[in-house]
Amino acid sequence: MKKRVTGIPDPVLRLGIVFICFIGIVLFIRIVIIPSPLKxxxxxxxxxxxxxxxxEIYFAGSDICSDCHDEESALNRSGHHKYLSCETCHGPALEHTEDSEILPSAPREREFCSQCHTYNLSRPTGFPQIFPIAHNPLDPCISCHDPHDPKTPEIPGECSACHAQIERVKIGSPHFFLRCITCHETPEGHKIQPRLVSSTKPVEREFCATCHSTESRVEDTPKIDFLIHGEDYLCWQCHYPHRPEIEK
Ligand code: HEC
Ligand code: HEC
Ligand code: HEC
Ligand code: HEC
Ligand code: HEC
Ligand code: HEC
Ligand code: HEC
Ligand code: HEC
Incomplete structure (x- = not known):
């Protein structure tokens, strides 16, 4: 290995020079370039x-709201909106907590809820989403969902929940044992959005004939000669289907 007069090997000397330069630059930046307050x-x-x-502070935080609004706070804490702060919906409310004459806003319009609940592919799987145009478009969201304890309203199991009058009429009639869906094909969606998803109705005489024509194999039903009985009319122009009674 080549040696200088100093006796220090060349590579070590070069490394030393690089190191000294580095320290020099760091010191230069620290002392000359960075202004003193920042140091x-x-x-x-x-x-x-x-x-x-x-x-200036605008938000009060959710804890203080429960001092005066324990009902809303308790509801909110136990429901699906528990991770939403009160002021997410009611806006900054510090002024209100100091002077309750100044009322915070309450978002009652559909557009507000839709910000979080409109269907959007990028939202996490399972996050409750709807298409606002199709989801009960005529009413405000809060007419069906409590904003402090939003639940999906229970879907009625029985047709009678909404068609009570027809059910009552049918109970007292010879068609008592027939289920509504024997004559009406009804998709589940009808019970959720009855005006958008409709139920079918019988359209032809043949439908009633499946049980009532003399050809029919269904037992224990009064039979008529389908070809001549009330031939020019639909059966339900003479017999109310939910209470078919013949005048004797
Ligand atoms: C010191 C008691 C107090 C505190 C704390 C308080 N409120 Fe109120 N709040 C009231 C009073 C009083 C009313 C008026 C009630 C009325 O008019 O029936 C009111 C009314 C409201 C209303 C109804 C507005 C409307 O349009 O009817 C909202 C919303 C509300 N407060 C939200 C909040 C929120 C959110 C907080 C927490 C950040 C909060 N309040 C904290 C006393 C308080
Ligand atoms: C998802 C949004 C949302 C959140 C979160 C929320 N609120 Fe509300 N709040 C509403 C809406 C919308 C109304 C109006 C309801 C109505 O008019 O029927 C309302 C009404 C109120 C009222 C007036 C009650 C009345 O009967 O008029 C009070 C008080 C209130 N909220 C307090 C709170 C408090 C306290 C919290 C937090 C614990 C909270 N809210 C969280 C949306 C929300
Ligand atoms: C800031 C976003 C946000 C806003 C605004 C909001 N929500 Fe929600 N909502 C949520 C979150 C988060 C959940 C809980 C999701 C979960 O449980 O996975 C939820 C859940 C729901 C649910 C589902 C309950 C269930 O059975 O699963 C309904 C219904 C609902 N919100 C209605 C509303 C209504 C009505 C409004 C307007 C007053 C509203 N939301 C405003 C975030 C929001
Ligand atoms: C006429 C009553 C009604 C109105 C108005 C209404 N909803 Fe609903 N909502 C329902 C019923 C019933 C269900 C349960 C059946 C379903 O999933 O469609 C539901 C379900 C939901 C769900 C849960 C969906 C899921 O897949 O879990 C959310 C979120 C929701 N609604 C938000 C809203 C929002 C936001 C609005 C306003 C833009 C609104 N709703 C208006 C009746 C209503
Ligand atoms: C949530 C309430 C609700 C439930 C539950 C319900 N319906 Fe309906 N149904 C309605 C409403 C509201 C209408 C009227 C719709 C309209 O005028 O467009 C209707 C209309 C109908 C019609 C008439 C359709 C037409 O074109 O004239 C039939 C048939 C019907 N429903 C059968 C049923 C049967 C069968 C069931 C049970 C399997 C049922 N519905 C459950 C609310 C309901
Ligand atoms: C024997 C078959 C039959 C049964 C069972 C039956 N329906 Fe019907 N329903 C009909 C026929 C047929 C019509 C068509 C009447 C018309 O167009 O005038 C009808 C019409 C309707 C309508 C339209 C409005 C009206 O009063 O005309 C509704 C709503 C309805 N049915 C609901 C029900 C419900 C709810 C039940 C069960 C409680 C039920 N139906 C059971 C045959 C039946
Ligand atoms: C699924 C079979 C079935 C269908 C479909 C059916 N019915 Fe009936 N119908 C019956 C039964 C069961 C009776 C009662 C027999 C009894 O009382 O012993 C009956 C009784 C009747 C009676 C006699 C009432 C009386 O006082 O004796 C008339 C009229 C009648 N149905 C008309 C109709 C009409 C109109 C339709 C079509 C809209 C129809 N039925 C569809 C099974 C059916
Ligand atoms: C023009 C009116 C009219 C029409 C349309 C009509 N009926 Fe009748 N139906 C009657 C009258 C009136 C009676 C009672 C007198 C009789 O037995 O002929 C009756 C009796 C019945 C009976 C009872 C028979 C018995 O022996 O007890 C049944 C079942 C019946 N009809 C079913 C139907 C069916 C199914 C249709 C459609 C294919 C239909 N009707 C169409 C007027 C009509």
Whole structure:
């Protein structure tokens, strides 16, 4: 290995020079370039805290609301909206907590709820979503869902929940044992959005004939000669289907 007069090997000398240059640059930046206030880490932190503290405060946080609105708070805490803060919906309400004459807003319009609940592929799987145009478009969301405890309303199991009058009429009639869906094909969706998803109705005489024509194999039903009995008319122009009674 080549040696200089100093007796230090060449590679070590080069490495030493690089190191000294590095230290030099760091010191130069620290001493000359960085302005002095930025160098005092302590004071910089305090000034940042002061700066943030001097900002005006608008939000009160959800805890304080329960002092005066325990009912809404309790509902909200136990329901599906428990992770939403009160002020997400009611807007900044600090002023209100200091002077309850100043009322916060309450978002009653459909557009507000739709911000979070409109169908959007990028939302997490299972997040409850709807198409606002198709989802009960005529009514405000809060007429069916309590904003503090939103639930999906229970879907009625029985047709009689909405067609009570027809059910009552049928109970007292010879068609008592016939189920509604024997004569009406009804998709489940009809019970959720009856005006959008409709139920079928019999359209032809042949339908009644399946049980009532003399050809029919269904037992224990009064039979008629399908070809001549009331031939020019639909059966239900003479017999009310939900209470077929013949005048004797
Ligand atoms: C010091 C008691 C107090 C506190 C704390 C308080 N409120 Fe109220 N709040 C009231 C009073 C009083 C009313 C008026 C009630 C009325 O008019 O029936 C009211 C009314 C409201 C209303 C109804 C507005 C409307 O349009 O009818 C909302 C919403 C509301 N407060 C939200 C909040 C929220 C959110 C908080 C927490 C950030 C909060 N309040 C904290 C006393 C309070
Ligand atoms: C998802 C949005 C949402 C959240 C979260 C929410 N609210 Fe409401 N709040 C509403 C809407 C919408 C109304 C109006 C309801 C109405 O008119 O029937 C309302 C009404 C109110 C009222 C007036 C009650 C009345 O009968 O008029 C009070 C008080 C209230 N909220 C307090 C709170 C408090 C306290 C919290 C937090 C614990 C909270 N809200 C959280 C949407 C929300
Ligand atoms: C800031 C976003 C946000 C807003 C605004 C909002 N929600 Fe929600 N909503 C949620 C979250 C989060 C859930 C809970 C989702 C979960 O349980 O996975 C939820 C759940 C629901 C559910 C489903 C309950 C169930 O049975 O699964 C309904 C219904 C609902 N919200 C109705 C409303 C209505 C009505 C409004 C307007 C007053 C509204 N939401 C405003 C975020 C929001
Ligand atoms: C006429 C009553 C009615 C109105 C108005 C209404 N909903 Fe619903 N909502 C229902 C019923 C019933 C269900 C349960 C059946 C279903 O999934 O469609 C439901 C279900 C939901 C669900 C849960 C969907 C899921 O897949 O879990 C959300 C979220 C929801 N509604 C939000 C809203 C929002 C937001 C609005 C306003 C833009 C609104 N609803 C208006 C009756 C209503
Ligand atoms: C949530 C309430 C509700 C439930 C549950 C319900 N319906 Fe309906 N149904 C309605 C409403 C509302 C209408 C009227 C729709 C219209 O005027 O467009 C209707 C209309 C009908 C019609 C007449 C359709 C037409 O074109 O004239 C038939 C048939 C019917 N329903 C059968 C049924 C049967 C069968 C069931 C049970 C399997 C049932 N419905 C359950 C609300 C309901
Ligand atoms: C024997 C068959 C039959 C049964 C069972 C039956 N329906 Fe019908 N329903 C009909 C026929 C046929 C019509 C068509 C009447 C018309 O167009 O005038 C009809 C019409 C309707 C309508 C339209 C409005 C009206 O009063 O004309 C509704 C709603 C309806 N049915 C609901 C029901 C429900 C709910 C039940 C069960 C409680 C039921 N139906 C059981 C045959 C039946
Ligand atoms: C699934 C079989 C079935 C269908 C479909 C059916 N019915 Fe009936 N119908 C019956 C039964 C069962 C009786 C009662 C027999 C008894 O009382 O012993 C009956 C009785 C009657 C009676 C006699 C009432 C009386 O007082 O004796 C008339 C009229 C009648 N149905 C008309 C109709 C009409 C109109 C339709 C078509 C809309 C229809 N039925 C569809 C099974 C059916
Ligand atoms: C023009 C009116 C009219 C029409 C349309 C009509 N009926 Fe009748 N139906 C009557 C009259 C009136 C009676 C009672 C007198 C009789 O037995 O002929 C009756 C009796 C019946 C009976 C009872 C028979 C018995 O022996 O007890 C049945 C079942 C019946 N009809 C079913 C039907 C069916 C199914 C249709 C459609 C294919 C139909 N009707 C169409 C008027 C009509």
């Amino acid at each position: 005092e880490t302590g004071s910089q932190r305090t000034s940042a805290i002061e700066r943030e503290l001097s900002r």
